[in-house]
Amino acid sequence: GADVAGKAVGALPLVGGWLEGLFLGGDAPGTPTLHRMFALHFGLAxxxxGMVVGHIACVHARGSSSPSASAVPERGMLPFHPYFTVRDMLAIVLVALAFVAVMCLWPELITEPANYRPANPLHTPADIEPEWYFLPFYGMMQAVPFKLGGLLLSGGAVAVLFAVPWLDPAQGAGRSAPALLRLGAMAVLIGSAMATACAGLHHMQGGWLLVARLGMVGYYAYFLVFLPLSGRCRQGAEV
Known part of the structure; x- marks a missing residue:
């Protein structure tokens, strides 16, 4: 994993080589790489x-700007309690129960068995792959024939999520596309992500290469085509 990440960072123009050396702590993965990855994960936690606490503080102080605020017209915004506290505590309990059940009864569903083998710096298992939540982005990275393009598209798949409020301004204003159309588009998005993840489990050639590319097109089409067009069509219909 460190080798793949290092090579991906090294594909960046101008600063790629410097960033790769900084990340790996040398020319190849080794003890300095483990120390730096540990420090990175420790700091990110x-x-x-801190970001979660800051977000909760903002919602608690200002309330939510959700369109469902019409339920409390006297305030114009949903209060933090009891709407969000009850909802989030229920979600935490359900997710915790599911997590404990999987880890205790079916751990092989979310862990890679090869990770339990003794480490061997001279051999990388041929069938090793990232954790399941990285697979869609790993599939996108492999589906592009040159490193920089794969890195940009896999990173863009995460970055585009932050642009949703601007890509779909009609949703934030309380106007959205018809429910059936939105459900169909969401099904395409989920199916595209799952197809790309399945392709990431296999060697990227033949049919799996086609599946990964089609899944990548479907994923980006939802954000860059469906959301802007649905917002404009909805606004035009209301006018």
């Missing part, structure tokens, strides 16, 4: 907790 506190960063994520």
């Amino acid at each position: 506190f960063l994520i907790v």
